[in-house]
Amino acid sequence: MSAQNLTLVQAVRDGLHTEMQNDEDVIVLGEDVGKNGGVFRATEGLYDEFGGDRVVDTPLAEAGIVGTSIGMAAYGLRPVPEIQFMGFIYPAFDQIISHAARLRTRSRGRFTCPMVVRAPYGGGIRAPEHHSESKEAFFVHEPGLKVVIPSTPYDTKGLLISAVRDPDPVVFLEPKLIYRAFREEVPDEEYTVPLGEAAVRREGGDVSVFTWGAMTRVTMEAAENLAAEGVDCEVVDLRTLSPLDRDAVVESFRKTGRAAVVHEAPKTGGLAGELTAIVQEEALLYQEAPVERITGFDTPYPLYALEDYYLPSVARIEDGIRNVVEY
Amino acid sequence: MGTMNIETAEGRLEALRRMCTIREFDDTASELFADGEIPGFVHLYIGEEAVAVGACSALEDDDYITSTHRGHGHCIAKGLDPERMMAELLGKRDGYCKGKGGSMHIADVDAGMLGANGIVGAGPPLATGAALGIDQRGEDRVALAFFGDGAVAQGQVHEALNLAATWSLPAVFVIENNQFGEGTPVEEQHHLDNLSETAEAYDIPGITVDGMDVTAVNEAVAEARTRARNGDGPTLVEAVTYRYRGHFEGDPQPYRDEEDVEEWRERDPIETFFQRLRDRGEITEEEFEAMRSEVETTVEEAVEYARDAPEPEPEDAYEDMFADPAPEIAQFAERLRADGGERGGDR
Numbered sequence: 001m002s003a004q005n006l007t008l009v010q011a012v013r014d015g016l017h018t019e020m021q022n023d024e025d026v027i028v029l030g031e032d033v034g035k036n037g038g039v040f041r042a043t044e045g046l047y048d049e050f051g052g053d054r055v056v057d058t059p060l061a062e063a064g065i066v067g068t069s070i071g072m073a074a075y076g077l078r079p080v081p082e083i084q085f086m087g088f089i090y091p092a093f094d095q096i097i098s099h100a101a102r103l104r105t106r107s108r109g110r111f112t113c114p115m116v117v118r119a120p121y122g123g124g125i126r127a128p129e130h131h132s133e134s135k136e137a138f139f140v141h142e143p144g145l146k147v148v149i150p151s152t153p154y155d156t157k158g159l160l161i162s163a164v165r166d167p168d169p170v171v172f173l174e175p176k177l178i179y180r181a182f183r184e185e186v187p188d189e190e191y192t193v194p195l196g197e198a199a200v201r202r203e204g205g206d207v208s209v210f211t212w213g214a215m216t217r218v219t220m221e222a223a224e225n226l227a228a229e230g231v232d233c234e235v236v237d238l239r240t241l242s243p244l245d246r247d248a249v250v251e252s253f254r255k256t257g258r259a260a261v262v263h264e265a266p267k268t269g270g271l272a273g274e275l276t277a278i279v280q281e282e283a284l285l286y287q288e289a290p291v292e293r294i295t296g297f298d299t300p301y302p303l304y305a306l307e308d309y310y311l312p313s314v315a316r317i318e319d320g321i322r323n324v325v326e327y
Numbered sequence: 328m329g330t331m332n333i334e335t336a337e338g339r340l341e342a343l344r345r346m347c348t349i350r351e352f353d354d355t356a357s358e359l360f361a362d363g364e365i366p367g368f369v370h371l372y373i374g375e376e377a378v379a380v381g382a383c384s385a386l387e388d389d390d391y392i393t394s395t396h397r398g399h400g401h402c403i404a405k406g407l408d409p410e411r412m413m414a415e416l417l418g419k420r421d422g423y424c425k426g427k428g429g430s431m432h433i434a435d436v437d438a439g440m441l442g443a444n445g446i447v448g449a450g451p452p453l454a455t456g457a458a459l460g461i462d463q464r465g466e467d468r469v470a471l472a473f474f475g476d477g478a479v480a481q482g483q484v485h486e487a488l489n490l491a492a493t494w495s496l497p498a499v500f501v502i503e504n505n506q507f508g509e510g511t512p513v514e515e516q517h518h519l520d521n522l523s524e525t526a527e528a529y530d531i532p533g534i535t536v537d538g539m540d541v542t543a544v545n546e547a548v549a550e551a552r553t554r555a556r557n558g559d560g561p562t563l564v565e566a567v568t569y570r571y572r573g574h575f576e577g578d579p580q581p582y583r584d585e586e587d588v589e590e591w592r593e594r595d596p597i598e599t600f601f602q603r604l605r606d607r608g609e610i611t612e613e614e615f616e617a618m619r620s621e622v623e624t625t626v627e628e629a630v631e632y633a634r635d636a637p638e639p640e641p642e643d644a645y646e647d648m649f650a651d652p653a654p655e656i657a658q659f660a661e662r663l664r665a666d667g668g669e670r671g672g673d674r
Contacts, residue, residue, distance in 0.1 A: 036510040059480030059516035060447045060508050126366030128429045130445045299644055303429045304366045305418040306644045
């Protein structure tokens with residue numbers, strides 16, 4: 001089996017390319033995705049290979065891009081709209097929430113919305129607010145949407161292919177901080193990574209640490225540092241945030257009895273609260289310490305001078321995990 | 328008008344000086360970005376100076392404007408201080424937004440500047456709102472929105488136009504058609520030859536002017552302002568101009584050739600305005616050189632000011648969330664003191 005060493009953003013491109021070859025109904029659209037290959041180069045070369053009917057440059061109109069995609073999906077195509085930054089998605093929020101998420105149930109299954117909205121999310125690139133935010137919880141809160149966040153190039157391609165083939169709408173959030181941070185072997189062939197399944201990145205018996213996306217790497221680094229102190233972390237990368245892999249969460253927590261959650265989104269209303277509730281509901285009698293939430297602040301994403309404080313750092317994650325273990 | 332009345336020789340020289348200041352400010356921002364002193368994203372106004380200065384020279388000092396992600400030119404034209412602007416670009420505490428907004432979010436309500444804006448098309452509704460307030464209070468002011476050709480595709484721009492037209496508000500809408508919405512040419516994004524034709528849909532006056540000519544922009548906006556003040560509602564002005572730099576600094580610009588840029592540079596708004604004033608005997612070559620070197624000094628001093636300004640304190644992250652201080656500030660500051668500031672954190 002042939003493979004290439006790809007970055008995460010190259011794996012996005014590879015996944016799109018694979019599905020565009022497989023299925024002529026797959027159509028990419030968005031701002032500068034065609035001739036320019038996307039602001040992050042995620043669609044590089046696709047316009048030349050598949051032409052302007054399948055890789056569509058749109059005006060700056062997010063509500064129009066997503067709304068049109070929903071119509072395309074209802075018609076029978078498989079649109080993959082790109083929103084340039086997650087913080088630009090709000091003009092399209094109404095279309096995603098009021099229509100994409102509800103088309104199937106509203107029409108009692110007669111209409112479906114097989115659409116993947118791709119958007120780079122998250123901080124660490126020294127840009128303010130809309131260019132750095134991480135608001136996955138908005139979409140997880142809406143029934144009828146699937147929400148996926150990969151953390152490795154291999155998973156990116158496999159999850160993206162699954163998302164494109166999924167019969168329902170998927171919000172596919174890409175951790176732009178690690179778009180080019182490292183490479184990994186990615187098979188040239190098509191393969192899928194199933195939606196809704198978490199991955200245990202590091203097995204351990206002392207404490208479960210749940211995370212996703214760009215935070216997975218810093219969490220792994222913290223876990224290795226703590227191993228030197230004799231704290232054995234189990235790191236679970238959730239990969240899909242909706243539907244959540246409750247079984248994986250509960251199984252890990254039953255083993256360790258202690259948990260921390262690391263996410264860069266603000267704390268209040270973030271997914272860490274939901275994960276805490278899951279372990280309370282399903283494994284209360286195993287619980288030996290409060291769940292620690294290691295998160296961004298309840299503020300708009302700050303400019304660079306304060307960004308290093310806002311984002312969970314290796315040191316802050318270590319501290320949080322120590323709190324749980326030493327409780 | 329205001330401090331920059333282009334109908335007087337003195338006002339014309341001030342307009343020229345502000346255009347030079349914008350150019351120098353953004354040339355310097357480009358260098359600072361390349362050197363890594365300005366992180367994040369920077370969108371430069373170079374080439375479009377006649378639009379901001381032409382429009383603002385038709386406004387009174389207490390009129391309002393809204394700006395865009397490409398907002399440095401609007402700020403300088405409206406009379407904001409380059410020192411505090413540069414401090415904001417560098418994320419410093421003495422910046423207009425205490426270093427929390429950056430290049431894309433400079434605002435100064437005292438100067439009538441309701442904000443640069445990272446979201447394309449988000450400014451016009453704010454101008455409509457300010458115009459509604461002006462109208463209800465019966466004030467002698469207007470609100471002017473700058474927005475790009477790309478923004479004309481955004482729904483909220485049309486909602487703003489419709490509201491302002493329907494309520495006959497004292498608003499002026501200025502499209503800066505710089506030929507590209509990010510990296511896609513304007514003709515691939517719109518079905519109209521002239522974006523000012525959009526006005527027909529709202530039954531308001533629409534006019535397209537040469538956005539490389541500061542007096543042409545001034546005249547159109549002055550007329551629009553008079554109309555607005557007479558209670559005759561908003562006007563849509565399209566200023567046709569050109570963005571010399573990429574959409575953002577670092578943009579590889581595969582969508583155009585250097586020759587395209589050179590063609591527009593031949594009609595450079597600063598150079599052509601200077602020549603006109605020189606031919607009228609209002610400024611000599613030597614005086615223009617002197618003006619340019621003064622402007623250089625102004626911007627150099629702004630950079631020094633910004634470099635020397637303090638960084639925001641970590642607990643500033645929680646400041647200005649609400650009128651009442653967030654309780655987290657105390658917890659956060661306490662924790663930072665406990666660990667010497669290394670870990671951040673909000674427990």
